[in-house]
Amino acid sequence: MTAKTILYVEDNEVNRRLVQDLLIPTTYRLIEATDGESGMVMARQEHPDLILMDVQLPKVSGIEATRTLRGEPATAQTPIIAITSFALAGDEEKAMAAGATAYMAKPYSPRDLLGLIRRLLPEGGGPAT
Numbered sequence: 001m002t003a004k005t006i007l008y009v010e011d012n013e014v015n016r017r018l019v020q021d022l023l024i025p026t027t028y029r030l031i032e033a034t035d036g037e038s039g040m041v042m043a044r045q046e047h048p049d050l051i052l053m054d055v056q057l058p059k060v061s062g063i064e065a066t067r068t069l070r071g072e073p074a075t076a077q078t079p080i081i082a083i084t085s086f087a088l089a090g091d092e093e094k095a096m097a098a099g100a101t102a103y104m105a106k107p108y109s110p111r112d113l114l115g116l117i118r119r120l121l122p123e124g125g126g127p128a129t
Helices: 013-023 036-046 062-070 091-098 110-120
Strands: 005-009 029-033 050-054 080-084 102-105
Touching: 005 013, 005 036, 013 029, 013 110, 029 036, 036 050, 036 062, 050 062, 050 110, 062 080, 062 091, 080 091, 080 110, 091 102, 102 110
Parallel strands: 005 029, 005 050, 050 080, 080 102
Antiparallel strands: none
């Protein structure tokens, strides 16, 4: 059985470490990118099963990266969880309008994030439909 791949696009090292630690006891394979531009490149190359997309990213914003990936056949159906630490009124609507599957504001409960990941991408089987 091949591990399901999660791409985490996040420029903050502390946040990346928290997600790394969260996923260690799971069967998921984690790959990472530190800006929106490299995140899109990795999504195209690696074909992840789920993407965690920070909204505030260098080079290309998470909103724009999500919108771009939604327009490409290989990533059009990939679940994308938009994550932001600067939750402003309308941010969730912008993320969802860009094509995010779900939205989470920081600080979030690691248990809640893992629950959302498992709901969208169950461990051990195919992607959720």
